[in-house]
Amino acid sequence: MTTASTTASTTASTSATTATAHPAATVSTATAPPGAGTAATATAGTGHSTGTATASAVPRIRLDRVGKSYPGRPSGRRGARTPTVALQDVELDVAAGEFTVVVGPSGCGKSTLLDLLGGLERPSSGRVLLDGEPVTGPGPERSTVFQQYALLPWRTARANVEFGLEAAGVPRRERAARAREFLQLVGLRAFEDRYPHELSGGMRQRVAIARSLACDPEVLLMDEPFAALDAQTRETLQDELLGIWQRTGKTVVFITHSIDEAVLLGQRVAVLTSRPGRVKEVVDIELDARGEPGDPRSSARFAAHRRQVWELLHDEIDRARTLEREAVAA
Amino acid sequence: MTTALGPDTRPAPPGAPGPGPAPPPVADRPRESTLPRRLAAAARAALTRTAALALLLALWETAPRLGLADRVFLPPFSEVATAWWELLRDGRLWDDVRASLFRSLTGFSLAVVVTVPLGLLIGRYRPVAAFLGPLLEVFRNTAALALLPVFVLLLGIGETSKVTIVLYACVWPVLLNTIGAVRTVDPTLLKLGRSMNLPPVRLFQRVILPACLPAVFTGVRLAGASAILVLIAAEMVGAKAGLGFLINNSQLNFAIPQMYAAILTVSALGVGFNQALVAVERRVTRRTV
Known part of the structure; x- marks a missing residue:
């Protein structure tokens, strides 16, 4: 790493710490305080023998008040460039060896989030940290699986x-x-x-x-990898992925728009709000049948978690829809 | 996939004699019936492919003989064939073919070598495209033959001006196809390359270039066709050798069968050139979709 980027990151970190210090509002929007991350680490360590129980206070991935906006196109009549805010104040910690699923309504910036983690995009504000170091670009310790196979x-x-x-x-x-x-x-x-x-x-x-x-790689980034597959193939691959994850102990960040997939795969499910995307809530998933024979999809726990995530998500989907309608009307 | 899996997963039951006779015919019948059927299909395909050509030649042979066409201006095919054979025997044909081949191949090769990298550059880097785009648009819409007098004035009547006009004509199809190919490379592949931290040179070499090859080859084949097309025209206007010269000269000397023989040679050359390019394309792009 160059000296220039190190100094930049230190200044960024100081500004970020001052930022996290003041507004109490962020606590309500971002419901992933540091405690949640460590708690999840504990479940990851006990529930699954992934060999990464040595997770320290530094999470593998930390999203620290991350925001991303794009310079908008000059919109037809008025010609004003209103920047599109894809993500705002996203706070999320992912412990080493953890399987985290990010679910959100379409257009909420899920893929942008993954691009930030992959180092393909830089955040407009906040920091993306990998093992405590700011992400400055793509690296061999992260690997992405794309929806379109690539x-x-x-x-x-x-x-x-x-x-x-x-x-x-x-x-x-x-x-x-x-x-x-x-x-x-x-x-x-x-x-x-x-x-x-x-x-x-x-x-x-x-x-x-x-x-x-x-x-x-230490981190596997998956961008709706099973969205283009038929239902049966998807189920098979979901099971295989869980098996591979348990065997290899990789940290996985998995993006999806499917609630079932999120609940089935994730140890934790981060629900994003509609645009601009924020973390609405992080749901800890407890499925005892994971990895064992039998269909975890039919268990009562699965249904309960599913309902929980569904309720969180559906307010957002409705909100996204009304926003869209307003945009069309305007 | 499923068809490929089928024979693997279901091994043939080792010969049970009782119901055994039933499976072998099932396995053998297609093989037995496909061989004759395939031969018949091949014969039919060969017939359909040559029928139109044979019909044309037959018409060419009979129409002058029956007085449907003026025999002086359209001699029967057999006379043309004889003339062709004589031209080949006294070595004149070969001299002209060699002259034409040299010019078209030189111009064509130079065009491909120069244009493919240029096209990749223009397609990849927007500033280059913005800078060169208008210029290319003007030149592209200027017919190569319209520039022939200019080339003759600047480069003389010799080989240089002919090679140059072939080069000029070959540049555009290759360039436009290459630019288009680079612009339409699957964005997920580019994203993949970026996420793997491939340096730009590697990205070009490993992703962009192979992804572009099929479209580039389409341009190369178009260029191959126009290389011969333009060259013949150029040779007709001013040359001392070459197939275009042979055609024009035969017509002026009223050696009509020779003229047709030269025209047929041009066609054969064009077909052969295209086939060669197709073969190269198959070799280079192993993709079979």
Whole structure:
């Protein structure tokens, strides 16, 4: 890291601490005080043997009053540039090894949030911290799985997995072995020589997941990865993802608009408000059947959590709808 | 996917003699019936593909003989073929083909080598596009042949002006297709590259270039067609050798069968060139969608 960026980050941190000190309003909007993060860490440590029980006071990911706005287009008649505020004062801590799901109404800035975590975008205000260090760009310790798979169509499944390793500078011979190993992990060893167009949607997404995991990132960022899949494939992949997460102990931040998916996958579910997106509430999910045989989707706990998240979300969806209508009318 | 999985997951039951005879025919019947059927299909395909050509040649042969066309201006195909054979034997045809091939291939290759990188640059970097865009628009809409007198004035009547006009004609299809290809690279792939922290050169090499190849090749093939097209026209206006010169010269000397022979050679050259480019394209872009 350069000295310039370090000084910038220190000044940013001082301003951020002063900012967090004053308005009491932020406490009500952002319901993820530091305590919630550590509490969740405890559940992660006990409930799942992920081997990351050594989580210290510094969370793996911390979103500190993060805001993001885009310079708006000059709108037709008036020609005024009103910036679009995608995210405002987002506060969220994710402990190491934790599976956090972010759910929110469409257009609330979920994907923007993931771009910020991935380092593809810079926050307009606040800080995105990874192990206490501000995120300044993409890095090998984070890997993203996209909704549209983002496989290179001219490469086979194995070569696609190797692509991530090439970028990470892994020597050629090691690449093939690692790619095979991770294709095995997602159950596609037999399909390593197939091109993406020869694979089904579910298989493509599994290749993409294998590619992300092969680089051995600490954090897996998933941007609605199962949204384009049919219901059955989605369920299978959800179960597989949980299995992989339990085996590898990765920190996962998973974006979705599906309440069922959020409750099923997440240890914690962060519900975002409609635009501008803030964290409305973070719900701790307790599903004892997770990872065990039987369908956790039919348990009473699942239903209760589902209802809880649904109620939180539906106010926001209604609000988003009225906002949209007003925008159309104006 | 499912079709591929089928045979793997369901292994054929090892031969149970009683109901055994039933499965083998099921397995064999398609194979037995496909071979003749495939041959028949191939023959039919070959017939459909050559029928139109054969019909044209037959018409060409009979129409002058039956007096439907003036035999002087449209000699029967057999006479043209004889003339072609004589031109080939006395070596004149080869001289002209060589001259034309050299000019078109040089101009074409130079155009591809210069234009593909330029197109990638223009497509990728908006400032470059904004700067060069209007200029390109003007040149693109100036017909290559309209500039022939200019090239002759500036570069003389020799090889340079002909290679240059071919180069000029080849640049546009390649350039426009390359620019378009770069602009339409799947944004998620670019995002992937960025999230993997690929340096710009690697991103070009590993993502943008392979993603663009099919569209670039479309442009290259269009350029291949216009390379021959423009060259023949240029050779007709002012040249001492080349197929265009042969066509024009034969017509002036009233050697009509030779003229047709030269025209046929041009067609064959064009078809051959295009086929070669298609073969190269198949080689380079292994994608089969």
